[in-house]
Amino acid sequence: RKEVEQDPGPFNVPEGATVAFNCTYSNSASQSFFWYRQDCRKEPKLLMSVYSSGNEDGRFTAQLNRASQYISLLIRDSKLSDSATYLCVVNTNAGKSTFGDGTTLTVKP
Amino acid sequence: SQTIHQWPATLVQPVGSPLSLECTVEGTSNPNLYWYRQAAGRGLQLLFYSVGIGQISSEVPQNLSASRPQDRQFILSSKKLLLSDSGFYLCAWSQVDSYEQYFGPGTRLTVT
Numbered sequence: 001r002k003e004v005e006q007d008p009g010p011f012n013v014p015e016g017a018t019v020a021f022n023c024t025y026s027n028s029a030s031q032s033f034f035w036y037r038q039d040c041r042k043e044p045k046l047l048m049s050v051y052s053s054g055n056e057d058g059r060f061t062a063q064l065n066r067a068s069q070y071i072s073l074l075i076r077d078s079k080l081s082d083s084a085t086y087l088c089v090v091n092t093n094a095g096k097s098t099f100g101d102g103t104t105l106t107v108k109p
Numbered sequence: 110s111q112t113i114h115q116w117p118a119t120l121v122q123p124v125g126s127p128l129s130l131e132c133t134v135e136g137t138s139n140p141n142l143y144w145y146r147q148a149a150g151r152g153l154q155l156l157f158y159s160v161g162i163g164q165i166s167s168e169v170p171q172n173l174s175a176s177r178p179q180d181r182q183f184i185l186s187s188k189k190l191l192l193s194d195s196g197f198y199l200c201a202w203s204q205v206d207s208y209e210q211y212f213g214p215g216t217r218l219t220v221t
Contacts, residue, residue, distance in 0.1 A: 004152075032208040043199055043212035044153070087152060091208045096168070097143075101152040 001026060004090050006100035014108055017078045021103045023088030024070040033064055033071045036087040038102065044087055047073075078107045111136035115200050115213035122220055128173075128187040130216050132200030135181065140202040142183040143210060144175055147197040159183060160205070195220045 006023045013019050025033075033050035048055055050062040050071045061074040071088055085102040092098075112135045122128060134140050141160050145153040155168045157175035165175050172191060176184045183200055197217050201210040 034209065041197075041217075043215050046209055046211065049209070089210075096158070097155060097208070097210065099145075099152040099154075101150075 002100075003027060003098045004088060004100040006088055006103045008101060008103060010104040010106055012106045012108060013078055015078055015080060017107075018074065018076045019078060019105060020072055020074045021086055021088075021105075022070050022072050023090075023100050024068075025090045025098075026069070027090070027092050028066075028069065030069075030090045030092050032091045033062075034089040034091075035062055035071075035073050036089060036099075038085045038087055040085075047086070075105075078105075080107050080109060083107045111202070111211065113200060113202055113211060113213040115198075115216055117216060118214065119217045120219070122190050122218065124192055124220055125189050128185070128190050128194070128218070130185040130198055130200075130218075132183040132185075132213055133181055134183075134202045137181070137202070137204070139180060139205060141205060142177060143201040143203075144183065144185050145199040145201065145212075147199060149196075153199065157185070190220045192220050194218065 004025050035047040036044040037047045038044040048057050048062050050064045052064050055062045059076045063072045083106050085104045087102045088100045090098050115132050143158045144156040147153050159165050159177045173187050197215050199215045200213040203210045
């Protein structure tokens with residue numbers, strides 16, 4: 001079993017749709033969690049941190065469920081520019097990050 | 110503000126040739142530094158990380174090595190490349206007390 005698992009998709013949604021991604025992790029000692037966005041053939045860019053209390057940034061909402069060991073990313077009112085691969089990252093201690101393989105989103109007009 | 114540079118952007122090398130990829134960070138001191146590799150369609154695999162000059166931790170045994178000769182310089186090397194070394198190599202940095210990592214533009218390596 002992988003340490004961090006994501007549904008690879010692809011998720012194909014129309015503009016304006018709401019879409020949610022989940023990411024599960026196996027190590028209960030994991031301490032911090034992030035979502036990154038990666039455009040085709042580009043480097044990943046930090047999208048947002050994930051806290052137990054939830055984290056909202058505009059159309060994006062991230063949630064952490066420690067009991068069930070998963071994190072989620074919700075995108076509301078999808079834009080064409082949201083098309084990308086979304087990577088979840090789980091950290092157990094300083095210097096050791098485990099990335100999921102990513103979920104691909106395509107937003108269509 | 111902080112910036113991170115990597116070069117070269119693309120590289121085509123024959124099997125058995127040496128490799129040297131360089132990464133430098135500007136605008137911060139004593140960062141944690143990381144080397145990742147990403148195979149096509151996959152997530153990132155942590156190769157090395159460093160918390161200070163000369164301090165390197167290896168995550169995956171392989172024919173690659175890393176060095177940190179200066180505070181903000183991180184180098185990835187190989188004496189003899191294998192076909193399986195092809196991939197997208199990414200350098201990243203973070204503050205000492207943070208898990209937030211920021212990536213350079215990457216080097217796309219093709220071993221032929």
